[in-house]
Amino acid sequence: EDQVTQSPEALRLQEGESSSLNCSYTVSGLRGLFWYRQDPGKGPEFLFTLYSAGEEKEKERLKATLTKKESFLHITAPKPEDSATYLCAVNQAGTALIFGKGTTLSVSS
Amino acid sequence: DAGITQSPRHKVTETGTPVTLRCHQTENHRYMYWYRQDPGHGLRLIHYSYGVKDTDKGEVSDGYSVSRSKTEDFLLTLESATSSQTSVYFCAISETGARGELFFGEGSRLTVL
Numbered sequence: 001e002d003q004v005t006q007s008p009e010a011l012r013l014q015e016g017e018s019s020s021l022n023c024s025y026t027v028s029g030l031r032g033l034f035w036y037r038q039d040p041g042k043g044p045e046f047l048f049t050l051y052s053a054g055e056e057k058e059k060e061r062l063k064a065t066l067t068k069k070e071s072f073l074h075i076t077a078p079k080p081e082d083s084a085t086y087l088c089a090v091n092q093a094g095t096a097l098i099f100g101k102g103t104t105l106s107v108s109s
Numbered sequence: 110d111a112g113i114t115q116s117p118r119h120k121v122t123e124t125g126t127p128v129t130l131r132c133h134q135t136e137n138h139r140y141m142y143w144y145r146q147d148p149g150h151g152l153r154l155i156h157y158s159y160g161v162k163d164t165d166k167g168e169v170s171d172g173y174s175v176s177r178s179k180t181e182d183f184l185l186t187l188e189s190a191t192s193s194q195t196s197v198y199f200c201a202i203s204e205t206g207a208r209g210e211l212f213f214g215e216g217s218r219l220t221v222l
Contacts, residue, residue: 031207031208032207042215043199043214044199044213046211046212087152089152095159095165095206096157097154100151101149101150101151
């Protein structure tokens, strides 16, 4: 049973077309939810950590939010350079992160 | 950028041969991780280390072993490589473990023929 599910698997947007990526989780005792960005051929790069429901974090055109069952990564007026795979991960037992399969975002000009 | 170096970056080998991947860090972080990334599966934890000579298994540890004799080096060994171990392997480091940010290396692409 997947503990971290990301949707959609792939998303195509026009430049300036805002949208949201979803990460739902089923772990109990969440100790942190993480968002990473991964460019082709590269390792994931940290974006945000959220620890409690209602918490929000922002960075440039990205905004991450957290509820008790899911997190959203909102992308406002995206640019082509925002194209990447976005990974969600949760810390359940405190030892390591459990990752979702990712959402691949393509933004065309 | 965090100082993490993975080697080799690319390797092609044959079934049944031993393979060792190396992760070297210059950040003096306590925690080190090995993940594999495959299409349709995402990132899956193989093994991790929480200190010198302290390691533990992850979700997909069968067929893999690890060693950490120094803070800066974490080795992943495939004793007898199989085609199912063809993958991209990522090393990650963290100062605080899973409570905080992981810094990832550039990855090692392994092909087992």
